[in-house]
Amino acid sequence: MIDIQYIRDNPDLVKQKSEQKGYKVDIDALIELDSRRRKLQSEIDTIRESRNKNTDDIKKSGKPTEEQIKRGVEIKQLLSQKEPEFNDIDLKWLGLYKQVPNMSLDDVPVGSSEDDNVVAKIVGEPTKFDFEPKNHAEIAEAKGWLDKERAAKVAGSRFAYLMGDLVMLDWAMNMFVLSKLTDRKFISKLIKDNNLDLDDKPFIPVQPPAVAKTEVYEATGRLNKEEQTYKLADDDLWLNASAEHVMAPIYLNEIINESQLPIRYVGYTTAFRREAGTYGKDMEGFLRMHQFNKMEMESFTNSETSYDEHLLMIAVQESIMKELGLPYRVVKKCTADIGGPNASGVDIDVWLPGQGKYRETHTADLITDYQTRRMNTRVRKQDGSLELAHTNDATALSQRPLIAILENYQTADGDVVVPEVLIPFMGGKEII
């Protein structure tokens, strides 16, 4: 949620920014409800004040008089009228309030679909082959690394058995990325190279719960019941669609001392996505699955450093792509594409020779205080004051770079050359 006071003070701007994101929220109705709600609240407060006065009088005299009891009963009746009225308005108010998306930063391109995203830079050249490159599905199936037919028998479409050296390679990549993120020197260098004003604390690896309760999941602003999130039918639990969704709420209802910031985690979970509305899209291989493993950076900062933290995460992503030797581009997502909780969103797209185009492998989300306002995660500043913590999340590694390696490192014989940085994590194997 964004600050209600901000909505009161800037209704037109909030309308405009919401529309730019493709959100239809009735801001006028929200403001109308808001003022009715406040009026009722102060009425109720006044009635309660009189109740407390009455109680106070009784306290002083010791024994209540008939008169005082009568007044108490009257007050109670009055409250029993006003309170349900307030609760009703409050519920409607909150319903609308929750729909207001985060405000995009001014440097986020305004656009109405992902076609309006802006390519910020391109690094590396699309890989050239002196043979016709295959796509990752062809390579993996020929090697016996990918079996979707049997997975379909067991779990349905968009599931897969990944096997053999592909699994080894996946784990090697995870270990490679973890070894980077937990290395203070690596973080320190990125901060210096990018002129960021940040602490060089490394990321702490986390294996979080893969599920979250409804209330908690909703607070992340990421619960998408219709299209994305799986529900566990017998429990009040949802399967995470990203470790972000179970990492961001970690400090629910807590106050973090500013001296502990930044807190940087890299959470690893299996992510689950319904992918409703994508029927027939990306059906080949394992580009778009109901289930995949992902490492996600999640950090908690104060408000001053959250933007730099966003840039750090992008720098981490780029650095990993570079070391893996993958051609990629950096895309500034437009207002329509960054998502409700985001103030800014940047994608890394990798070049896939098998498709002859760039495909998204990483996202970096600057959330500011949108999630923490609802999660009530605050920071005790050095001067003793409180502010809402800021969060950033970003992909450290999904299974899509694996696809990129198969396609960019394939040989004419159908083998795959192991990228140099991964060889130590592959038991020395140079080709698979």
Added chain:
RNA sequence: GGAAGGGUGGCCGAGUGGUUGAAGGUACCUGUCUUGAAAACAGGCGUACCGGCAACGGUACCGAGGGUUCGAAUCCCUCCCCUUCCGCCA
């Protein structure tokens, strides 16, 4: 799944119907002392909402929701969570 105990301020912890928004400790902030720090001493210190330029005032909040009562942290009901033991189990 069975049994027992418990959820109070940043943290620990008193408190079983009315001067308890909450003792005490600790942490934190300020001051005295000190070359500096520590220690000691003194003072300060919850959050949210509403009103006010402000000083300040009002209301709410003792896991959540409901109830009893003139009045609830305290009594009753429902739910959630945690701890311990037993059972089952990677």
